[in-house]
Amino acid sequence: MVKEQNIIELHNITVSFDGETVLDDLDLSIKDGEFVTFLGASGCGKTTTLRVIAGFISPDHGDVFFDGARINDLPPHKRQVNTIFQRYALFPHLNVFDNVAFGLKVAGMKKDQIKEKVEEMLELVNMRAFAQRKIHNLSGGQQQRVAIARALVNNPRVLLLDEPLAALDYKLRKDMQNELKRIQRQTGITFIFVTHDQEEALSMSDTVVVMNEGKIQQIGSPTKIYNEPENAFVADFIGESNIIDGVMLDDFKVRLDGRAFKCLDKGFAVNEPVDVVIRPEDVDIVSPEKGELTGEVSSITFKGDYYEMIVDVCGFKWMVQATDEQLVGAKVGLVIEPDAIHIMKKSKYSGMFGDYSTFSTEMDEMEEEARLEEERLEEEAAQEEKGDE
Ligand SMILES: Nc1ncnc2c1ncn2[C@@H]1O[C@H](COP(=O)(O)OP(=O)(O)O)[C@@H](O)[C@H]1O
Ligand SMILES: [Mg+2]
The missing domain is CATH 2.40.50.140 (Nucleic acid-binding proteins)
Structure with a gap:
């Protein structure tokens, strides 16, 4: 259930690398329990926005709020946020159980408590029967499930998912989309999901945030974004x-x-x-x-x-x-x-x-280049003619 209060707010967030503005005055509120998707082409600033929320990047300007409190100076490990990357970064030498249990062991939790918690998580991702398997004996989808279990085992309030499905084939990807939706609903944890795939964004999210060139172009429900695009960029990008x-x-x-x-x-x-x-x-x-x-x-x-x-x-x-x-x-x-x-x-x-x-900008660019080349040749021919006179 999506709650009324905001769990995360970004106010006027600006980030630049080497003098280049990568996030440009971002404002965004995310409600507790929401499934939010950042949608945009490669390089538009999606990962950078996640890293600001997780605390790995401090913005040049602007504030990050969590449950209404400013957390700019709170280090990543103290934020109630976990991240799943496209490469799941599981420990290859540990079995499924120990991968999920790792963080709890480090935190000093008691053995029987760990067992209970890990089993609950493996149940959630339908991997209970695989607890003793080695990671390298698992399929891509199964590894992803382990990564989800590991990211949820210490009860984060927010899960960041940075293009986690990009490496999976089409059918598995559809299954994992449904699984992620189910897990999100079942746990009620706020999911911030990143994709460059518009269909994926529309079919999974409560709210879609369309980004381009470090700016938010539109925030809205999937139907709103599709039926009432705010500008030509959004209209073209979505469908x-x-x-x-x-x-x-x-x-x-x-x-x-x-x-x-x-x-x-x-x-x-x-x-x-x-x-x-x-x-x-x-x-x-x-x-x-x-x-x-x-x-x-x-x-x-x-x-x-x-x-x-x-x-x-x-x-x-x-x-x-x-x-x-x-x-x-x-x-x-x-x-x-x-x-x-x-x-x-x-x-x-x-x-x-x-x-x-044409369908792609590449074709437009090629046509434009061909046109310029033709102009250059004409120009040259005209110059030669002049020379001959
Ligand atoms: N650590 C960094 N140093 C320099 N440039 C970076 C760094 N991280 C990202 N960028 C640049 O910032 C822009 C946005 O990157 P990113 O947030 O990763 O985009 P996305 O996740 O949407 O593909 C890109 O142009 C990228 O090259
Ligand atoms: Mg990225």
């Missing part, structure tokens, strides 16, 4: 999105591609430029006469339970997912219902995402 330039004509009315559409958003200035997000599954394909917009199908891919097509509307490439097959080159109409339209404020990410000419 597929067509992001089109629009202008708010009035409350509940937006113009895009020269046409007015009804929407459910209000509170923008009249004629305010906005970014309009429309998910591929929310576009209906109809005959061209019936379409609010018309376009030409430029590619189509069979995806199993739907077709994914790219539709060129006045030079902008929309992604549309539909159950009916279309032919490449076919003229089609698009219909978009008001609740399929989501309006976002313009941001520094406007214009960077949401056109499906």
Whole structure:
């Protein structure tokens, strides 16, 4: 159960390495008992944020609170926080039982108490029958379970999980996602989970924190993040999105591609430029006469339970997912219902995402490089011509 009070608060946290800002004025509250996920691409600052919470990094600015008390100066071992890393760092020469018992032995706990506690933890992760096994005789998933048992055995209030599933294959990963959810619910311990996988974040979390370039882009429930992305970065990062330039004509009315559409958003200035997000599954394909917009199908891919097509509307490439097959080159109409339209404020990410000419920025960069190369060659040819005169 998620409780009302915050267990962790970060206030204005800034961290830099070698003059480079890695966390930029982070503000975040985490509730006691919550399953929170930090989601973002590699290098955006997820691990650094965990290390600030665990106490391995002191921020340049800002404060860390635990249960309402400032803990900036509290060393890691005194914080009620444990971490599970991607490499579980188990002791290879010890068996499962002794791996889990290790910390308790060091802390001087009595033998029978240790036995009771370790067995309880092995039960929790379904590894009781494996107590005497050597670590190197375990599968990846089983090792992970031991790592979880070891991290929970001394009753931390918060467990930090830094991409713990990244090394597992797809099916095992699904199983461990369910297991982690179950263990979190069963113990009620606050989990702060890190991943760069958006599907994983959406399916596991009470709250998702979307990060980019050391900044929090949005904090919210999975449905909120998906249905109401705050800016073009979040819309693009979470699922597929067509992001089109629009202008708010009035409350509940937006113009895009020269046409007015009804929407459910209000509170923008009249004629305010906005970014309009429309998910591929929310576009209906109809005959061209019936379409609010018309376009030409430029590619189509069979995806199993739907077709994914790219539709060129006045030079902008929309992604549309539909159950009916279309032919490449076919003229089609698009219909978009008001609740399929989501309006976002313009941001520094406007214009960077949401056109499906290409899927990756790498392709965009290659095209840009090819274009520059062509310009250079033309320039050279022009120079040569000049020289010949
Ligand atoms: N100890 C360090 N010294 C210098 N740079 C670092 C250090 N730790 C992380 N960084 C840099 O900080 C940025 C964020 O890193 P990190 O928090 O590990 O990102 P993530 O976990 O999201 O992949 C990266 O650019 C990384 O290279
Ligand atoms: Mg990391």
